[in-house]
Amino acid sequence: MISVTGRRFHLAGKNFSYVFEADAAGYLLHLYFGPRIADEDISHLAAPSFLSFSPMPPQATSVDFSLDTAPQEYATYGQGDFRRPSAIYRRKGGRASNLRYAGYEIGENVVPQGLPHVRAGETLAVKLHDTLADVAVTLYYTLAPDSDVLVRHMEIEAGEELTLERAFSFSLDLPVGEYDVLRLHGRHLAERIPCRTPLGHGLCRIESSRGASSHQMNAFLAVMEHAAGEDHGSVYGFGLIYSGSFALEAECGQTDVRVQGGINDLGFSWELGRGEKFTAPQAILAYSSSGMGGLSRVYADFLRAHILPPKHVYSPRPIVINNWEATYFDFDTPSILKLIDEAAPLGMDTFVLDDGWFGARSDDHRALGDWYVNTQKLAGGLQPIIAHCKERGMKFGLWFEPEMISEDSDLFRAHPDWAIGTEPRCKSRDQYVLDFSRPEIVDEIYARMAALLTEYDISYVKWDMNRHITEFCGEKCRGREGELAHRYMLGVYALAERLTKNFPDVFFEGCSGGGGRFDAGMLYYFPQVWTSDDTDPFERAKIQWGTSYAYPMSAMSCHVSASPNHQTGRKTALSVRGHIASLGATGYELDLCKLTEEEKEEIKAQIRAYRETEELILRGDLYRLCDPFETNYFAELVVSKDKARAYLVGMTARFIPSDYNRRLRLKGLDENKQYHVRELGITLHGSTLMHAGLLIPKQHDYETWVWHLEEVL
Numbered sequence: 182m183i184s185v186t187g188r189r190f191h192l193a194g195k196n197f198s199y200v201f202e203a204d205a206a207g208y209l210l211h212l213y214f215g216p217r218i219a220d221e222d223i224s225h226l227a228a229p230s231f232l233s234f235s236p237m238p239p240q241a242t243s244v245d246f247s248l249d250t251a252p253q254e255y256a257t258y259g260q261g262d263f264r265r266p267s268a269i270y271r272r273k274g275g276r277a278s279n280l281r282y283a284g285y286e287i288g289e290n291v292v293p294q295g296l297p298h299v300r301a302g303e304t305l306a307v308k309l310h311d312t313l314a315d316v317a318v319t320l321y322y323t324l325a326p327d328s329d330v331l332v333r334h335m336e337i338e339a340g341e342e343l344t345l346e347r348a349f350s351f352s353l354d355l356p357v358g359e360y361d362v363l364r365l366h367g368r369h370l371a372e373r374i375p376c377r378t379p380l381g382h383g384l385c386r387i388e389s390s391r392g393a394s395s396h397q398m399n400a401f402l403a404v405m406e407h408a409a410g411e412d413h414g415s416v417y418g419f420g421l422i423y424s425g426s427f428a429l430e431a432e433c434g435q436t437d438v439r440v441q442g443g444i445n446d447l448g449f450s451w452e453l454g455r456g457e458k459f460t461a462p463q464a465i466l467a468y469s470s471s472g473m474g475g476l477s478r479v480y481a482d483f484l485r486a487h488i489l490p491p492k493h494v495y496s497p498r499p500i501v502i503n504n505w506e507a508t509y510f511d512f513d514t515p516s517i518l519k520l521i522d523e524a525a526p527l528g529m530d531t532f533v534l535d536d537g538w539f540g541a542r543s544d545d546h547r548a549l550g551d552w553y554v555n556t557q558k559l560a561g562g563l564q565p566i567i568a569h570c571k572e573r574g575m576k577f578g579l580w581f582e583p584e585m586i587s588e589d590s591d592l593f594r595a596h597p598d599w600a601i602g603t604e605p606r607c608k609s610r611d612q613y614v615l616d617f618s619r620p621e622i623v624d625e626i627y628a629r630m631a632a633l634l635t636e637y638d639i640s641y642v643k644w645d646m647n648r649h650i651t652e653f654c655g656e657k658c659r660g661r662e663g664e665l666a667h668r669y670m671l672g673v674y675a676l677a678e679r680l681t682k683n684f685p686d687v688f689f690e691g692c693s694g695g696g697g698r699f700d701a702g703m704l705y706y707f708p709q710v711w712t713s714d715d716t717d718p719f720e721r722a723k724i725q726w727g728t729s730y731a732y733p734m735s736a737m738s739c740h741v742s743a744s745p746n747h748q749t750g751r752k753t754a755l756s757v758r759g760h761i762a763s764l765g766a767t768g769y770e771l772d773l774c775k776l777t778e779e780e781k782e783e784i785k786a787q788i789r790a791y792r793e794t795e796e797l798i799l800r801g802d803l804y805r806l807c808d809p810f811e812t813n814y815f816a817e818l819v820v821s822k823d824k825a826r827a828y829l830v831g832m833t834a835r836f837i838p839s840d841y842n843r844r845l846r847l848k849g850l851d852e853n854k855q856y857h858v859r860e861l862g863i864t865l866h867g868s869t870l871m872h873a874g875l876l877i878p879k880q881h882d883y884e885t886w887v888w889h890l891e892e893v894l
């Protein structure tokens with residue numbers, strides 16, 4: 182619901198309200214973000230007034246007004262607000278800006294062109310004019326149907342020449358209070374580690390300047406009331422629908438907390454000529470009064486319903502056998518055919534040929550960009566492999582790394598200037614990044630990929646990205662280097678858009694050296710993303726746990742791999758690996774030829790069991806029960822929306838001899854329903870399961886257990 186009373190705006194989702202006003206002088210003041218309130222009461226909300234040492238702008242209509250203390254919707258620069266501005270634009274007249282209200286419009290979903298976005302909604306567009314410059318800023322607020330999320334973005338139109346130095350998507354000033362911030366940091370093989378710290382005075386800023394949202398810091402920040410926990414209390418979530426360099430800030434000042442974010446301003450600049458516009462990516466703002474768990478469910482529901490590709494989001498996922506950890510680069514046609522022979526009877530339905538099938542790619546030092554089948558390695562090319570899959574009722578998928586170029590490649594020999602940067606360049610995994618800010622390069626990569634997707638029956642594409650951008654410069658962007666990082670992302674999105682549109686039946690999986698680009702931007706094109714290169718179930722449980730703070734389970738691609746694990750050397754049972762991989766879009770990535778007959782039978786049973794619970798993974802509500810970072814246990818429970826079914830996976834990190842009486846209290850069930858717990862052969866009420874709980878089974882190191890719960894009618 183969007184309601185406007187005079188110059189007050191009330192945006193209400195299912196459970197939240199967001200209120201702001203244009204005051205008499207035209208300043209846009211933030212008034213409220215929290216649980217839903219009655220529309221007729223919003224006239225009672227008031228912005229706090231000023232303090233000593235807070236200057237009054239010339240246009241202020243009351244003597245106690247200062248931009249330094251006023252809670253704002255989008256902060257300007259150089260008019261007495263000493264907090265961080267939302268945008269800075271340099272022009273002949275300087276950098277100061279003074280944005281004032283100039284009207285509004287309400288209409289159908291307005292989306293940022295060329296960027297991933299919410300797919301449906303109603304948009305309030307609030308127009309602001311700068312009294313100091315010929316500049317117009319429009320703030321967009323979109324409410325998606327049946328959702329608890331507010332989507333914001335910003336567009337700036339220059340009436341005079343200017344250089345944008347900062348152009349955040351959103352800003353808001355939360356009331357003074359005791360807050361914590363939660364971020365998801367990490368590294369390759371250990372993505373999205375939750376880190377909660379008190380928000381002290383000053384600036385808390387998380388960012389990526391790597392040209393990708395990154396393993397190191399996810400494009401998501403939660404601001405929680407200090408008293409809030411997993412299941413209770415006020416939590417605000419701020420996520421970006423963007424996959425490039427980003428920044429999110431929470432600035433605790435003298436009167437409030439300013440939260441804002443968008444494209445990273447470090448190294449960013451953007452030239453605008455007269456009449457030109459710049460559009461910032463969308464941000465997801467959400468509020469929950471049910472703690473971090475509630476916020477995660479709001480995010481998951483929103484992403485599934487309004488961001489992920491509708492065609493694939495709720496359909497049963499391909500259960501792949503991927504050859505990467507089975508063979509790495511060491512494969513040929515006979516070894517691949519053998520793998521397919523093993524996979525089909527086990528119930529895997531898609532074979533994905535990973536890195537190494539193209540050009541002279543015998544290792545990771547060469548051939549990126551040469552998207553031609555290596556017929557020396559694969560006798561007869563892809564056709565015999567695809568035919569083999571089909572004969573066994575399987576589909577075929579192919580790996581690409583579209584954004585990259587190796588120095589040792591035909592593509593680089595033909596177009597040395599296509600790599601970002603100038604000589605000498607940094608190498609990472611011995612490769613360079615293609616300059617996707619240049620449309621002709623994106624066109625060429627599209628043509629090469631489209632040719633393969635047209636010629637062959639390919640039903641699945643894994644889109645990888647294995648290095649970050651170091652030198653933000655290139656032959657064609659001299660003087661406009663500050664634009665490169667974002668123009669690069671626009672090129673990536675243009676390619677993803679074209680491929681997914683023109684090949685709508687192909688299922689795309691995102692990847693970036695594991696989960697280095699796991700964000701709402703990529704999820705707009707790819708229904709799932711490879712969560713991490715670490716497939717050890719104990720490590721994976723933690724990575725999936727952290728990822729679930731901001732993303733749905735079905736978006737996490739999770740594979741059963743070999744034991745001992747290739748990353749950690751840890752030995753775990755096949756059942757353990759299967760259980761942890763069942764908490765996402767499951768798949769397999771190991772040499773099936775080495776399995777015993779018992780293991781094969783076990784995998785068949787795993788796949789049957791997965792298909793039974795898959796609906797829960799695709800549509801259910803996730804409840805985090807035991808935090809593997811804080812306790813000796815891991816447990817997650819997913820409950821169907823009608824609360825008739827639930828599925829729990831638990832893990833014990835270390836066997837502790839006398840730790841027998843630990844009870845696990847379930848969550849999210851219906852107190853009054855009776856549930857049969859299949860594995861325990863007992864039937865109990867939801868109230869008992871949630872309040873008295875069940876005993877954690879006695880287990881050895883790194884062992885898992887599952888409980889299937891079914892309502893007894």
Ligand code: DGJ
Nearest residue numbers: 505535536692694695714
């Ligand atoms: C990194 C990915 O995360 C792996 O799954 C695999 O595809 C390799 N790249 C291939 O180079």
